[in-house]
Amino acid sequence: MSNRDPTEALPEVGRAGGGATFRHEQMRIAGEKVGGERSGERTIEVFNPYTNQRIGSVPKATVEEVRRAFAIARGYRAKLTRFERANVLNKAAAQVRARTCDIAGLISAESGLCLKDATYEAGRVADVLVFGANEALRDDGQIFSCDLTPHGRNRRVYTQRGPLLGAISAITPFNHPMNQVAHKVVPAVATNNRMVLKPSEKVPLSAILFADLLYEAGLPPEMLSIVTGDPKEIADEMISNENVDLVTFTGSVAVGKHIAAKAGYRRIVLELGGNDPIIVMEDADLDEASTLAVQGSYKNSGQRCTAVKRMLVHRAVAAHFTELVVEKTRRWTFGNPADARVEMGTVIDAAAARLFESRVDEAVAQGARVLVGHRREGALYSPTVVERVRPEMTLVREETFGPVSPILTFGDIDEAIRIANGTAYGLSSAVCTNRLDYITRFVAELDVGTVNVREVPGYRLELTPFGGIKDSGLGYKEGVQEAMKSFTHLKTYSLPWS
Ligand code: NAD
Numbered sequence: 001m002s003n004r005d006p007t008e009a010l011p012e013v014g015r016a017g018g019g020a021t022f023r024h025e026q027m028r029i030a031g032e033k034v035g036g037e038r039s040g041e042r043t044i045e046v047f048n049p050y051t052n053q054r055i056g057s058v059p060k061a062t063v064e065e066v067r068r069a070f071a072i073a074r075g076y077r078a079k080l081t082r083f084e085r086a087n088v089l090n091k092a093a094a095q096v097r098a099r100t101c102d103i104a105g106l107i108s109a110e111s112g113l114c115l116k117d118a119t120y121e122a123g124r125v126a127d128v129l130v131f132g133a134n135e136a137l138r139d140d141g142q143i144f145s146c147d148l149t150p151h152g153r154n155r156r157v158y159t160q161r162g163p164l165l166g167a168i169s170a171i172t173p174f175n176h177p178m179n180q181v182a183h184k185v186v187p188a189v190a191t192n193n194r195m196v197l198k199p200s201e202k203v204p205l206s207a208i209l210f211a212d213l214l215y216e217a218g219l220p221p222e223m224l225s226i227v228t229g230d231p232k233e234i235a236d237e238m239i240s241n242e243n244v245d246l247v248t249f250t251g252s253v254a255v256g257k258h259i260a261a262k263a264g265y266r267r268i269v270l271e272l273g274g275n276d277p278i279i280v281m282e283d284a285d286l287d288e289a290s291t292l293a294v295q296g297s298y299k300n301s302g303q304r305c306t307a308v309k310r311m312l313v314h315r316a317v318a319a320h321f322t323e324l325v326v327e328k329t330r331r332w333t334f335g336n337p338a339d340a341r342v343e344m345g346t347v348i349d350a351a352a353a354r355l356f357e358s359r360v361d362e363a364v365a366q367g368a369r370v371l372v373g374h375r376r377e378g379a380l381y382s383p384t385v386v387e388r389v390r391p392e393m394t395l396v397r398e399e400t401f402g403p404v405s406p407i408l409t410f411g412d413i414d415e416a417i418r419i420a421n422g423t424a425y426g427l428s429s430a431v432c433t434n435r436l437d438y439i440t441r442f443v444a445e446l447d448v449g450t451v452n453v454r455e456v457p458g459y460r461l462e463l464t465p466f467g468g469i470k471d472s473g474l475g476y477k478e479g480v481q482e483a484m485k486s487f488t489h490l491k492t493y494s495l496p497w498s
Pocket residue numbers: 171172173174175198199200201231232235236250251252253255256258259271272273274304305306399401427467468472473
């Protein structure tokens with residue numbers, strides 16, 4: 001076991017099919033490497049989901065260490081100018097672009113995502129950094145003249161935004177090992193906040209590498225700590241530590257609701273699960289719709305909060321659409337994530353793959369039919385198309401976070417909207433039609449955060465507002481610009497001149 005610098009080249013991890021390089025990483029508490037020598041019990045092993053080889057390990061933080069990270073964050077006052085913040089973020093973006101291969105190899109090795117998906121993710125991370133740099137330079141104030149009503153005065157009210165007094169606690173999921181981390185850290189840096197982040201224990205290595213890229217780019221280390229550990233031990237401290245002003249969480253509904261119950265008098269931002277439909281109307285271009293449907297369903301191994309999880313198709317075109325989806329699913333290559341030609345790797349672990357398998361089995365027992373796929377080997381679950389699915393089946397009532405394409409049919413737009421709105425979730429959606437009367441109804445009546453016309457539900461810029469309602473989140477938005485708003489406190493002042 002060695003404590004190597006994570007910024008050393010990592011290409012072997014990805015190119016050799018994972019497992020070729022073993023990396024013991026330490027936490028980063030205000031930039032300091034912590035947790036080098038720990039007993040097996042105090043270590044989390046990281047496995048490549050495809051090869052099952054151990055590719056690395058990280059220490060399990062103690063509650064005391066988490067407290068120390070928050071105390072440092074709370075005690076530090078960041079003084080970077082807008083120019084300096086933009087500079088750090090731009091430098092880190094350039095590093096991410098220059099080292100895309102290494103980063104993609106690491107993401108792929110620890111998550112099982114294929115190199116194509118992991119390379120795309122590295123590109124998104126660079127985008128987040130650049131958008132953060134640009135937003136840091138933008139003025140965040142407003143001016144209000146006060147002589148607008150008969151009660152008005154000869155004054156003006158001005159607004160400005162500042163970092164929170166306390167620290168930000170961030171908790172991220174496994175499905176985008178580096179991009180989810182970037183979406184928490186970048187807006188914090190851009191607003192001079194101080195953050196302690198706990199990555200998913202399933203994919204902690206990408207988060208540590210990301211922090212190191214920022215430190216190298218000149219980030220004052222007190223502005224960011226990465227603590228790794230067992231959520232059973234340290235998660236409650238992440239939520240209720242006295243120095244935390246805001247908890248920003250991305251992950252499952254169950255954990256999100258636990259955080260909401262536990263957080264008490266502090267701000268929380270919850271980005272939770274999804275069950276997004278793609279709705280295909282009778283006038284849709286079926287070639288385009290089926291391409292969007294399979295891409296939305298299988299990219300990132302189906303593990304995007306905004307993946308297509310239900311395909312709702314007008315009965316008049318269901319047969320042809322299904323045929324096209326089956327044909328394109330058969331062509332979707334999957335297997336060794338480290339093979340640069342493959343379009344899909346594994347899901348996060350064998351337990352997740354078994355869950356999808358059992359949900360499909362249950363749907364079949366209730367009358368659904370598998371048309372292609374439904375083969376499992378360890379954490380590899382093949383792209384799977386299931387027809388004759390009904391809304392009450394667990395497969396589509398719950399979030400099935402993997403590469404499954406359940407097809408449901410409807411007779412008219414009223415029924416489509418009813419089915420689409422009929423789950424506990426409300427994250428995003430896709431609609432395939434050119435009819436403006438349909439589009440206006442979907443935009444008005446789908447209970448979701450996003451409606452994408454003729455695009456996958458997951459389409460967005462890293463900059464634009466993003467987030468769901470109902471069980472998918474509290475309605476606060478992420479995306480660099482909105483996250484910067486939620487991470488700041490707005491102060492007004494007025495002056496006696498107009
Ligand atoms: P998860 O909820 O199991 O874990 C997320 C994080 O929470 C991890 O870091 C985990 O260690 C931590 N955690 C576990 N127990 C905790 C507790 N009691 N208190 C505080 N933190 C705790 O989610 P996951 O399986 O890693 O991720 C998949 C889920 O994330 C899916 O539901 C997916 O839809 C959702 N997700 C949502 C978005 C979004 O923006 N809405 C984006 C990506 C993923």
